[in-house]
Amino acid sequence: MNSKCGVVGFIVSAVFVFGAMGVAFAAEEEELEVSFSPEVVANYIHAVIAADRALYTTHVVDRLQEDRVVIAVEAWKQRKALPLPAQMLLMAGKTVEMSGSALRFRLASLWPIYEENGPSNIFEEAGLKVVAEDPDEVYSGIITRGDKRFFKAIYADRAVSKACVNCHNGHILSSKQDFKLGDVMGGIIISFPLPIEKAETP
Numbered sequence: 001m002n003s004k005c006g007v008v009g010f011i012v013s014a015v016f017v018f019g020a021m022g023v024a025f026a027a028e029e030e031e032l033e034v035s036f037s038p039e040v041v042a043n044y045i046h047a048v049i050a051a052d053r054a055l056y057t058t059h060v061v062d063r064l065q066e067d068r069v070v071i072a073v074e075a076w077k078q079r080k081a082l083p084l085p086a087q088m089l090l091m092a093g094k095t096v097e098m099s100g101s102a103l104r105f106r107l108a109s110l111w112p113i114y115e116e117n118g119p120s121n122i123f124e125e126a127g128l129k130v131v132a133e134d135p136d137e138v139y140s141g142i143i144t145r146g147d148k149r150f151f152k153a154i155y156a157d158r159a160v161s162k163a164c165v166n167c168h169n170g171h172i173l174s175s176k177q178d179f180k181l182g183d184v185m186g187g188i189i190i191s192f193p194l195p196i197e198k199a200e201t202p
């Protein structure tokens with residue numbers, strides 16, 4: 001009984017192992033042919049950033065604040081508190097940049113608390129305006145700098161809780177103090193380089 005099971009088990013695992021290897025080989029052969037549009041790549045990256053932001057807010061900041069363990073404040077280092085979700089996102093973007101990756105992401109707004117979080121060019125300004133009017137819209141395009149091309153996408157960032165509105169409206173440096181729940185407060189800007197276009201062969 002046991003040895004039968006053993007033999008069957010061996011055959012089953014062999015089928016799985018070789019089957020899986022077959023898939024792996026096939027994937028390797030196809031690797032160069034698979035391509036994703038930059039829109040899809042940006043959507044994937046945005047999904048991760050947005051999920052991390054939402055989960056840090058609900059499962060870390062909100063819970064620890066409700067249980068009176070620790071609060072999240074802007075001067076978190078000095079006050080031994082938690083960083084704000086916006087600060088976490090901005091720090092993550094800087095950490096990715098420092099790691100040597102060419103991926104960039106940040107949180108920006110047409111009404112920023114800090115000027116450095118404002119639009120840094122016409123493209124970003126136009127995109128932040130578009131997503132402010134229609135939060136379901138993703139504003140994206142290709143930017144050329146010298147011989148380099150970048151794909152940039154902007155996603156709406158909305159006031160999902162009263163805390164967003166209260167903090168920004170009450171912040172002394174906020175350039176807009178009448179945010180309402182549900183308003184678009186800014187956007188997540190993602191960019192990454194695209195391969196250099198090959199010159200057309202005659």
Ligand code: HEC
Nearest residue numbers: 074086107108109112113114117158159163164167185186
């Ligand atoms: C307790 C205060 C506080 C709360 C709550 C808060 N923010 Fe902020 N937010 C800030 C501060 C401070 C910055 C600037 C961070 C920096 O640049 O270091 C910021 C930055 C931002 C930015 C970038 C533009 C800017 O204003 O500098 C956006 C967009 C933003 N927050 C949206 C939100 C949204 C949406 C929520 C709710 C989900 C939220 N914030 C909750 C304080 C807060």
